[in-house]
Amino acid sequence: EAGVTQSPTHLIKTRGQQVTLRCSPISGHTSVYWYQQALGLGLQFLLWYDEGEERNRGNFPPRFSGRQFPNYSSELNVNALELEDSALYLCASSSQTGNNQPQHFGDGTRLSIL
Amino acid sequence: SQKIEQNSEALNIQEGKTATLTCNYTNYSPAYLQWYRQDPGRGPVFLLLIRENEKEKRKERLKVTFDTTLKQSLFHITASQPADSATYLCARTQRSGYSTLTFGKGTMLLVSP
Numbered sequence: 001e002a003g004v005t006q007s008p009t010h011l012i013k014t015r016g017q018q019v020t021l022r023c024s025p026i027s028g029h030t031s032v033y034w035y036q037q038a039l040g041l042g043l044q045f046l047l048w049y050d051e052g053e054e055r056n057r058g059n060f061p062p063r064f065s066g067r068q069f070p071n072y073s074s075e076l077n078v079n080a081l082e083l084e085d086s087a088l089y090l091c092a093s094s095s096q097t098g099n100n101q102p103q104h105f106g107d108g109t110r111l112s113i114l
Numbered sequence: 115s116q117k118i119e120q121n122s123e124a125l126n127i128q129e130g131k132t133a134t135l136t137c138n139y140t141n142y143s144p145a146y147l148q149w150y151r152q153d154p155g156r157g158p159v160f161l162l163l164i165r166e167n168e169k170e171k172r173k174e175r176l177k178v179t180f181d182t183t184l185k186q187s188l189f190h191i192t193a194s195q196p197a198d199s200a201t202y203l204c205a206r207t208q209r210s211g212y213s214t215l216t217f218g219k220g221t222m223l224l225v226s227p
Contacts, residue, residue, distance in 0.1 A: 045217075090158075
């Protein structure tokens with residue numbers, strides 16, 4: 001079984017630019033979660049998508065957005081990049097909704113803002 | 115707000131000993147606590163989940179406890195090995211039914227031969 005895949009693995013951008021990160025969940029998983037892991041801050045929840053709908057959003061500004069496609073893959077878009085957006089962006093998927101479901105993570109996209 | 119706190123200092127132990135990591139939470143007890151392992155440059159890997167009404171959960175050399183009185187979960191690795199060296203993350207769920215997790219910052223475990 002293929003795990004969660006994310007692309008690209010690394011990305012370098014400059015302030016003010018826009019970026020799109022992609023995530024393919026495990027086959028059969030309908031829920032996709034996005035997290036930001038900045039140095040010293042731990043994993044911060046960004047967005048949760050299930051069945052194509054945004055179900056929950058973390059405490060991030062509106063320039064962080066995303067969507068989920070009919071095949072359950074997902075994109076995370078970040079506009080007007082700022083230096084503090086430099087982080088590892090992790091995507092996870094789960095087979096069902098509900099707070100007793102483990103999340104399966106990809107290895108992330110490392111985003112560096114210059 | 116709901117918080118998860120883990121010891122930020124690295125835990126250094128010798129091979130063969132039992133490693134014990136602590137996770138403390140604030141406010142109401144979460145319905146579930148989850149533990150993950152994260153290696154450098156990799157995404158977290160799910161290890162164990164424990165329900166609020168479970169005192170203890172085991173999986174091979176791993177054991178997790180959940181004490182709602184102390185608002186604390188302990189994560190034990192028995193007979194530790196150098197390959198167990200990693201950062202271990204504790205995460206709480208919400209009661210509202212949302213699937214989102216609130217993670218602690220993790221504790222780095224270093225097992226020396």
